[in-house]
Structure formats: C-alpha cells, structure tokens
Amino acid sequence: DQQVKQNSPSLSVQEGRISILNCDYTNSMFDYFLWYKKYPAEGPTFLISISSIKDKNEDGRFTVFLNKSAKHLSLHIVPSQPGDSAVYFCAASAISSNYKLTFGKGTLLTVNP
Amino acid sequence: ETGVTQSPTHLIKTRGQQVTLRCSSQSGHNTVSWYQQALGQGPQFIFQYYREEENGRGNFPPRFSGLQFPNYSSELNVNALELNDSALYLCASSLDGRVYEQYFGPGTRLTVT
Numbered sequence: 001d002q003q004v005k006q007n008s009p010s011l012s013v014q015e016g017r018i019s020i021l022n023c024d025y026t027n028s029m030f031d032y033f034l035w036y037k038k039y040p041a042e043g044p045t046f047l048i049s050i051s052s053i054k055d056k057n058e059d060g061r062f063t064v065f066l067n068k069s070a071k072h073l074s075l076h077i078v079p080s081q082p083g084d085s086a087v088y089f090c091a092a093s094a095i096s097s098n099y100k101l102t103f104g105k106g107t108l109l110t111v112n113p
Numbered sequence: 114e115t116g117v118t119q120s121p122t123h124l125i126k127t128r129g130q131q132v133t134l135r136c137s138s139q140s141g142h143n144t145v146s147w148y149q150q151a152l153g154q155g156p157q158f159i160f161q162y163y164r165e166e167e168n169g170r171g172n173f174p175p176r177f178s179g180l181q182f183p184n185y186s187s188e189l190n191v192n193a194l195e196l197n198d199s200a201l202y203l204c205a206s207s208l209d210g211r212v213y214e215q216y217f218g219p220g221t222r223l224t225v226t
Binding site: 097 | 144222
C-alpha cells in the first residue's frame with residue numbers, strides 16, 4: 001500500500017520553461033510535505049517543504065502547492081535549468097509518527113539545453 | 114553541505130555476515146533516522162532515534178538494529194545479511210525544534226553477494 005505516489009517516472013522539459021512535478025498521497029494524517037532532489041551516488045538534498053496548514057510555499061525558483069482536498073501536491077520549477085536534472089522525491093510525514101518520512105518512488109527530471 | 118557524513122561509502126559483504134554502518138551529524142541534531150533505498154525505489158524508513166532512544170521503527174526485521182551516541186554519531190547494524198539487503202543506506206538528521214525537516218548524508222552503498 002503506497003501512501004505517497006509519484007505517477008510520472010520521468011519528465012523532460014526545455015531550459016527556461018516550467019517544470020511541474022506531481023505527487024499524490026492517501027494518508028490524511030500527513031501534516032508535513034517535503035521535496036528532495038537526488039543526484040546519482042549522492043544522498044537526497046532537501047529542496048522545499050510545506051505544512052498542511054498552508055497551500056503554497058515559495059523559495060526562489062521553487063514553489064510547492066498543496067491541495068489537501070485532493071490530497072495532491074506539486075513542485076514548480078521556474079525557469080528550469082540543466083543543473084536541475086535529477087530525480088525528485090516527494091515525501092510526507094506526520095507528527096503522530098514522529099515525522100518519519102514516507103517517500104514516493106521519484107520522478108526523473110531532464111532539462112534539455 | 115548538510116553536515117551529515119556516513120562511512121564507509123561502499124561496502125561488499127557476503128550473505129550471512131554482519132555489517133555496521135556509521136553516521137555523524139551536526140551538533141544540535143538530536144534526531145537521527147535511517148533509511149534503505151533499493152534500486153528504483155524511494156527511501157524506506159528503518160528506524161529513528163532521539164537522544165539515544167529508539168522512538169520509531171519501520172517494517173524491518175529485528176536483525177536491523179541501531180545505536181545513537183551522545184556525540185551525534187549513530188550506527189546501523191544488520192545481522193545475517195541477505196541478498197536483498199543490497200541497497201543504499203541513508204542516514205538523516207534533524208535539528209531540535211525542526212524535526213519535520215530531515216537532512217541526509219551521502220549514503221553507504223551495501224552490496225551483498
């Protein structure tokens with residue numbers, strides 16, 4: 001039973017355009033959501049997070065949107081750069097489980113020059 | 114730079130052997146979590162420690178055990194290694210007061226033959 005789903009294994013965009021990465025979850029107890037970026041042979045790098053009491057959080061080129069009624073979140077990267085090419089993981093946590101992270105399977109983003 | 118380090122980087126063990134993986138986090142990061150990432154999957158939560166006490170465990174058998182030390186270092190021990198224990202093992206730490214944001218180390222790649 002996968003509680004966090006990233007249904008797109010891969011996404012390809014042109015440099016300068018917007019990248020939109022999607023994530024769905026099933027557990028209504030989740031109250032904190034995070035996006036991580038991972039290069040091969042490295043650990044995940046924290047990008048941006050959002051609390052369930054908000055619907056948007058922005059940090060530079062990265063914006064995360066949360067739609068609680070749809071149990072859906074998305075990461076927008078504008079403008080996309082070739083260095084953004086990596087695997088992006090969506091993760092969710094709940095205070096009731098001491099914020100252990102539940103991850104999706106990841107989406108491979110390729111930004112073409 | 115997350116300040117989380119792990120050793121060794123790579124390790125090859127034989128089925129049935131035991132292994133110890135190590136992690137060191139920053140001062141003030143009293144919560145440490147361990148994750149297993151199999152190829153093509155997102156990281157899976159193994160367990161979490163806070164101030165040297167285990168305070169959460171995922172769906173892993175007892176042959177996976179851990180320790181946390183007062184100097185912000187921790188260990189993951191795996192006994193009776195099996196072939197499907199081959200994976201990237203990640204350590205993550207959190208700052209007190211911001212437990213919901215976990216910062217990962219580079220991981221240890223374990224291969225069991």
